Each structure stands twice: as structure tokens, then as C-alpha cells.
Amino acid sequence: MGKKSVSTFVVAENIPLNPTNYLIRLKSPHPLPVIKPGQFVNVDINNTSEIFLRRPFSVFEVDYAQNVLSIIVKILGRGSKKLTEAKSGDPISLIYPLGKHFTYPEKGEKILAVGGGSGLAPMLFLARESGLPARNVDIVIGARSAADHVDTTAYTVFGNIHLTTEDGSLGTKGFVTDHPLLRANLENYNRIYACGPDGMMRAVAGKAKAAGVFCEVSLENLMACGFGVCLCCIEPTVKGNLCVCTEGPVFNINDLKWQI
Amino acid sequence: MADLGIKIHQLSLKNPVMLASGTCGFAEEINDFYDVSQLGGIVLKGTTPHNRDGNLYPRMAETPSGMLNAVGLQNKGIDYFIENIYPRIRDYDTPLIVNVNGSTVEEYIEVTEKVNELEKIPAIELNISCPNVKEGGMAFGITCPGAIAVTREVRRVYNKTLIVKLSPNVTDISEIAKAVEGEGADSVSLVNTFLGMAIDAESRKPLLSTVTGGLSGPAIKPIALRMVWQVSRAVKIPVIGMGGIMNTADAIEFLLAGASAVQVGTALFKDPFIPLQIISGIEEYLERHKLGSVGDLIGGLQM
Numbered sequence: 001m002g003k004k005s006v007s008t009f010v011v012a013e014n015i016p017l018n019p020t021n022y023l024i025r026l027k028s029p030h031p032l033p034v035i036k037p038g039q040f041v042n043v044d045i046n047n048t049s050e051i052f053l054r055r056p057f058s059v060f061e062v063d064y065a066q067n068v069l070s071i072i073v074k075i076l077g078r079g080s081k082k083l084t085e086a087k088s089g090d091p092i093s094l095i096y097p098l099g100k101h102f103t104y105p106e107k108g109e110k111i112l113a114v115g116g117g118s119g120l121a122p123m124l125f126l127a128r129e130s131g132l133p134a135r136n137v138d139i140v141i142g143a144r145s146a147a148d149h150v151d152t153t154a155y156t157v158f159g160n161i162h163l164t165t166e167d168g169s170l171g172t173k174g175f176v177t178d179h180p181l182l183r184a185n186l187e188n189y190n191r192i193y194a195c196g197p198d199g200m201m202r203a204v205a206g207k208a209k210a211a212g213v214f215c216e217v218s219l220e221n222l223m224a225c226g227f228g229v230c231l232c233c234i235e236p237t238v239k240g241n242l243c244v245c246t247e248g249p250v251f252n253i254n255d256l257k258w259q260i
Numbered sequence: 261m262a263d264l265g266i267k268i269h270q271l272s273l274k275n276p277v278m279l280a281s282g283t284c285g286f287a288e289e290i291n292d293f294y295d296v297s298q299l300g301g302i303v304l305k306g307t308t309p310h311n312r313d314g315n316l317y318p319r320m321a322e323t324p325s326g327m328l329n330a331v332g333l334q335n336k337g338i339d340y341f342i343e344n345i346y347p348r349i350r351d352y353d354t355p356l357i358v359n360v361n362g363s364t365v366e367e368y369i370e371v372t373e374k375v376n377e378l379e380k381i382p383a384i385e386l387n388i389s390c391p392n393v394k395e396g397g398m399a400f401g402i403t404c405p406g407a408i409a410v411t412r413e414v415r416r417v418y419n420k421t422l423i424v425k426l427s428p429n430v431t432d433i434s435e436i437a438k439a440v441e442g443e444g445a446d447s448v449s450l451v452n453t454f455l456g457m458a459i460d461a462e463s464r465k466p467l468l469s470t471v472t473g474g475l476s477g478p479a480i481k482p483i484a485l486r487m488v489w490q491v492s493r494a495v496k497i498p499v500i501g502m503g504g505i506m507n508t509a510d511a512i513e514f515l516l517a518g519a520s521a522v523q524v525g526t527a528l529f530k531d532p533f534i535p536l537q538i539i540s541g542i543e544e545y546l547e548r549h550k551l552g553s554v555g556d557l558i559g560g561l562q563m
Contacts, residue, residue, distance in 0.1 A: 003292045006531050044530065049325045052477060053529060093531070224320050224327055225529040227292065229285040229305075231331045232320035241313050241334060246289075 004095065004227060005033075011090045012068055017150040020075045021118060022084040023060070026092060028067040035062050036101030037126035038195075038218055038250040041071065042226035044093040045079050053224050054095065055079040056245070058195070060121035061128075069096075072150075074118035098226050099249050102126050102193055102216050109136065109190035113159070114176050114204050116142045116196025120150070122218055123195055127158040134159050138189075142176035142200065145169045177203040186211035193217070205253040206260035215253045219244045262546035263553035264539070266300070266521055268498045269446035271355055271383050271421040273300040273521055276542070276554050277511065277535050280502050280525030281306055281359035281385060281425070282331065286345045287352055293532045297353035298539065300521060303385050303449075306359040309370045310337045315392060321458040321467035326477025326504070327526060328456050330470040332392045333361055338371045342378065350380040357383045357423070363396035365413050372414050382420055386411065386445075389427030389452035391474045398452075401427040404439040411443040423500065426450040426491070428480075433487045434494035441495045449500035449523065450491060451484045476526040478504040485517050492518025492559060506534065508541025515542075518559040 009026035016022050042054040057071040075081050086092065102122070105111050111130060115123035120141050127137050137159030143149045146169035152161050163171030164179050172179045177200070186192065186207055194204040195218040208215035221244040223233035228246035235244050236257045242248065253260070264275035278301040284290050287302045296302060314334025321328045335341075341358075349356060358375045362368035368386065375381055388401035388410055400406040411424055424440040426433055428451035437448050453474025458467040484503020492499045501519030505511050506527045514522045527534045542554060551557060 006293065006533055051322075052325055053322050053327060095531075222318055222320050224329070224526075225283075227532070228289045229283055230320070230329065230529055231282075231305075231314065231334050232318075232329060234314065234317055234319065234334070236317075240311075 004098065006093060006095050008091050008093050009069070011086045011088050011092060013088060014084070014086050017072070018147055020148065021150055022073045023070060024073055024083070024086060025068050025070045026094065028069065030067065032062060032064055032067055032069060033097055035059050035069065035097045037122050037129050038101040039097045039099050040226070040249060041069065041094045041096040042098060043071075043083065045082050048082075051079050051082055054226065055083065056098070056220070056223060056226055058118075058122040058218065058249075059097075060125055072118045072121040095226055099245060100247070102218070102250050103191070105130050105132055105191050107131070110188060111136065111191045111193065112138045112140070112181065112186070112189045114140045114142075114182070114192070114194040114196070114200070116176060116200040119194070119196030119200075119218070120152070121195075123193065124152065124155050124158070126193060127155060130158070138162065138181055140164065140176050140179050140181055142196070175203065176200055177207065182207055186213050189213055191215070202258055202260055205256075205258060209253060209260055216250050217253060218249045219251060220249065262543055262551060264543060266554055268383070268423070268500065268520060269421040271301070273355065275300040275539050276515065276521035277539050278303060278500070278521055278523045279528065279535060280523035281387065283525040283528045286341075287349050287356065290528070290532050291352070294536065299354050299535055300539070301355040301357060302352070303357045303359050303523065305335055306333045306361045306387055306390065307335050307338050307341055307371060308333060308361045309367045311335070311340070312337070316469040318467065318469055319473070321473070323456070323458060323475065323477075324479060326475055326479035328458055328468060328473035328475050329453070330392045330468045330473035332470070333390055333397070338374050342374060346378060346380075355382050356380060357385050359385045359387050359425070360414070361387045361390060361397065363393070365410050367396065368410050368414055369417055372418050376418055376420070383423060384418065384420070385423040385425050385449055386414055387425045387452070389425050391427070391429065391453055391455045391472070392470060398427050398429060401436065402430050404435055407436050408439050408443055411440045411445055415444040421446045423447040423449050425452055427452050428483065428487055428503075429455050434490050437491040437495050441497050445497060447498045447500060448491060448495065449502065451480070451487055451503045454480055454483070476504065478506055480504045481510060485513055488514055488519050489517040489561070505538070506530070508538050508545065511538045511542060512545055512557065515554070515557045516559070516561045518561070520558050
């Protein structure tokens with residue numbers, strides 16, 4: 001009892017990062033529980049007839065001193081669009097903390113974190129929490145073009161950040177999997193993590209599998225509840241159909257039935 | 261303080277607010293938020309004789325003021341429930357009701373006989389109204405002969421409280437209710453979801469893997485309320501009302517229409533605390549209207 005909460009936060013800040021991504025900082029009236037990279041919150045956007053269900057967002061940062069939890073919202077549909085219109089002081093109800101987190105690396109390991117779109121949020125959170133020196137952490141972030149990237153310079157203290165764009169307007173031209181780090185020897189990494197569009201994660205997973213490297217991905221199947229009762233967000237796995245919200249969203253690729 | 265207790269046949273509820281099957285897992289998931297013993301009762305996830313994987317993803321589509329689902333009775337089967345889940349939940353201090361499903365009458369009987377042996381399960385809800393399975397389910401609940409056949413055979417093997425959950429996808433739900441009452445049902449619960457559909461206009465594809473699914477949420481409330489009112493006038497057994505209940509006023513409306521208790525379902529996805537808010541809301545309502553017990557509300561619609 002009491003392991004999960006429904007709590008009304010207040011929007012502390014809503015900062016546009018680029019035309020489609022917003023950083024929303026939410027302040028809790030209570031001390032925050034421990035929240036780990038890969039875990040998510042289910043946000044009640046607004047009680048309008050068109051946006052009935054909550055929307056899940058991966059946690060980006062947690063400031064325990066300020067009781068502030070941050071998410072990155074990428075505009076994908078009517079729910080995320082509405083949320084990006086939130087103003088400082090607006091109350092927002094969250095169900096949290098939800099889901100399982102990424103497996104933390106062991107001391108001295110070398111990791112590769114690959115993020116696409118708003119999937120960079122848990123990747124940067126993981127880099128920050130990994131406990132590894134920055135030189136052991138490679139982060140590759142992909143986007144369509146320079147305008148779709150967000151400023152990640154503050155995160156260079158946690159890892160080596162590499163950018164790709166499909167149009168070549170910033171960083172390496174192509175998909176994240178075209179980046180030299182993903183074309184080279186992946187065996188040098190102890191762990192590979194990915195979060196982003198389905199095709200991107202499958203491509204990264206395929207490379208990790210071929211190299212025989214531990215790999216976890218974070219899925220974002222459509223969900224209604226977020227806490228394991230509606231059984232809508234299921235993913236076929238070697239253990240049967242599992243709820244992404246409770247058995248994931250983080251899965252080891254060996255447990256998935258992906259054809260990779 | 262007003263008396264919130266209610267009886268559904270032999271089943272004593274401490275208040276009239278239950279959780280609906282398929283929206284509260286096996287109660288543990290809600291107990292992660294608060295002590296479920298505060299609830300009037302909990303109808304557990306639909307259970308079949310054997311493991312069912314359910315339908316393919318995607319199984320859910322948001323619709324105006326509601327949602328469609330096409331889960332398809334994913335569950336691990338009655339034996340898994342008895343061995344692995346029941347021991348963990350049996351001591352919750354609220355009636356736990358097993359929602360019984362099958363593809364054939366024999367399968368309904370198989371699950372019922374096994375549940376009958378469970379000391380801490382005081383009632384079953386016979387689900388003859390699931391719209392998301394190819395065989396059984398709603399096929400039994402949309403004709404009087406079908407509803408009669410399964411209710412009659414299950415009644416033969418079950419002596420505790422038998423609730424039959426009705427489908428709204430029928431021409432006259434009162435006829436089905438009367439038919440199962442005639443076969444010895446102790447109560448009827450209604451409504452299950454309405455068969456619906458959603459299409460993505462851009463891709464021109466259905467949003468559910470099964471094309472059609474069950475509609476729930478506030479979108480269905482006026483129709484569910486009408487059906488509860490019709491059925492409660494047609495039968496003598498207690499009616500359990502559900503369909504889009506989101507708050508205290510919704511629940512009171514179902515009680516006034518003739519329901520002896522209500523089930524909260526899809527609202528749990530928005531906020532699992534809503535049933536607790538409704539319980540205290542009903543208590544406050546009774547005091548404000550100077551009513552001694554929730555029984556004074558039932559069927560209290562003033563024409």
C-alpha cells in the first residue's frame with residue numbers, strides 16, 4: 001500500500017527547447033520518492049472531452065532539494081500539444097512513480113546511450129545517474145534536423161555527447177545508427193541503452209545483439225492506466241504478453257520478440 | 261452517521277461502491293495506492309479455464325469522453341489464479357468477486373466449480389457480455405436462450421451469490437435480465453462495454469487490431485443509466501449499475517435509477533482514488549438530504 005501516488009503538482013516552469021520540444025518542471029507539494037532513469041509519470045493533461053486519458057512521460061530530471069520533477073514533452077498529438085500550453089502555476093495531476101528503471105552499469109563499465117526525439121530524456125537522466133566518469137559514457141542523440149535538437153551542453157559533464165541529423169544540418173548526417181560509434185566495435189561497451197522511435201530502437205538493438213552486448217530499450221506502447229490494470233500496452237515477450245507500464249517500459253532486448 | 265451498507269443477496273457490502281472487472285487487475289494494483297478494504301467490493305479481472313494471451317496490440321483507442329478497448333480477456337487461467345494470486349489477496353477485508361468467463365457452457369462451469377471451493381470468494385460475476393472474444397462471452401449474453409443456458413448450468417453448481425453481467429448490445433436488455441432472473445441469478449450487473457470502432461482517417465486503418473472494441477467512459481453514461489433504470493423496473497433482484505461513473509453525482513444517479521450498488525471502472529485509469537471520493541461523497545449526500553441509509557436512495561427517482 002502507498003507505493004504509488006496520485007499527486008497534484010504545480011507547473012514551475014515550461015521552457016520551449018525548440019519548436020516541438022518543451023521542458024516542463026513540475027513542483028510537488030511533498031518530498032519526492034526515489035525516481036530512477038526509465039521510470040515515468042502519467043499526466044492528467046486536462047479534463048476535456050477530447051483528451052480523456054492521461055499521457056505517460058519519461059522522467060528527465062529530479063531535484064530532490066526543490067521537490068521538482070522534469071519531463072520533456074515532444075508534440076506528437078492533441079494531448080502533448082495541450083500539455084505544452086501549460087503555464088507556471090497551473091496544477092497538474094500525476095500518477096507516479098511508474099514502471100521499471102534501466103539497469104545501472106557496474107563501476108568501471110563503459111556504456112552507450114542512444115536517444116531519438118524525446119527519447120533523449122531518460123538517456124540523459126541515465127548518464128547523470130550512472131555513477132560513471134564522463135569518459136566512460138557515450139551518448140548519441142539523433143533528430144531530423146538541427147532545429148529539432150535541444151541544447152545538451154550542460155550534460156557534457158556526464159558523458160561525451162554526439163549528435164546526428166537526418167539532413168546533415170548538425171553533427172553526423174544520417175540516423176543514429178549511421179554514427180561512427182554505432183558502426184564501429186560495439187563490443188567495447190558493456191551496456192547499450194536506447195530510447196526513441198520504434199525503428200531507431202530496433203536498429204540499435206540489432207547492432208547490440210550482433211555484437212553480443214547487453215542492451216535495454218524503453219518502449220512507449222499506448223497505455224490507458226499506466227499501473228497494470230487495463231492490459232492495453234502489452235508487448236509480446238518470451239514470457240508472454242507483458243504490460244509495458246509495469247513489466248517495462250525498460251526491457252532487455254533478449255526478452256522481446258523483435259525480429260532483429 | 262448514515263448507514264452505507266448494502267446487501268446483494270447474501271453478499272454484505274460495507275458501502276455500495278465496487279470496482280469493475282477489467283479495470284482493477286486483481287486488487288493488488290489498487291492496493292498499491294491505498295488500502296482496498298475501504299471499498300464496497302472488488303470484481304477481479306475476467307478469468308477463463310486456461311491461459312489466454314488476449315488480442316494483438318493495439319488494444320486501446322481514446323475517443324471523445326471515453327475509450328475503446330480490445331483486450332480480449334488476457335489472463336493466466338483459473339488454476340494460476342488459485343495457486344498464485346488468491347493466496348496473496350484473500351485477506352483483503354472486502355468482498356472479492358471472480359469474473360467468470362468461458363467459450364462454452366462447460367468452460368463457465370469449470371471455472372465456477374473451482375471458484376466455489378475458494379472460501380474467501382463470496383460471489384461470482386458471470387460475464388456473458390465480453391465483446392472482445394471470438395467465442396463465448398457476448399455471444400451468450402445477446403440472446404435470451406444463450407443467457408438462459410449458461411445461467412441455468414452455472415446456477416446448478418454454485419450456491420453462493422451469483423451476479424450475471426449483462427451486455428448493452430441488445431435490443432431489449434430487460435428481457436435478458438428477466439431471463440437470467442428466471443434461472444436463479446441473485447443479481448445482475450450492467451452494463452458491459454458497447455461495441456464500437458475507431459478509424460485513423462489519415463492512414464485509413466482501424467485503430468484497434470480487432471477493428472471493433474468495447475466503448476467505456478462518460479460517453480456511455482446516459483445510455484447505461486437508462487438501461488439500469490429499465491432493468492431495475494423489470495426485475496426483483498438487486499441491480500448493480502455501471503457505465504461511465506466518474507464522480508459522486510454519477511453514482512447517486514445510478515442509485516436513484518434503481519441500482520443497489522455501483523461499479524467504478526474506466527474512471528480508475530484517470531484516478532484510482534475516485535471510488536474513495538465517491539464513498540465519502542455518498543455519505544455527505546445522505547447527511548445533506550437527511551437520509552438514514554443508502555437504501556433510502558435506491559430507486560428514489562422522483563417523477
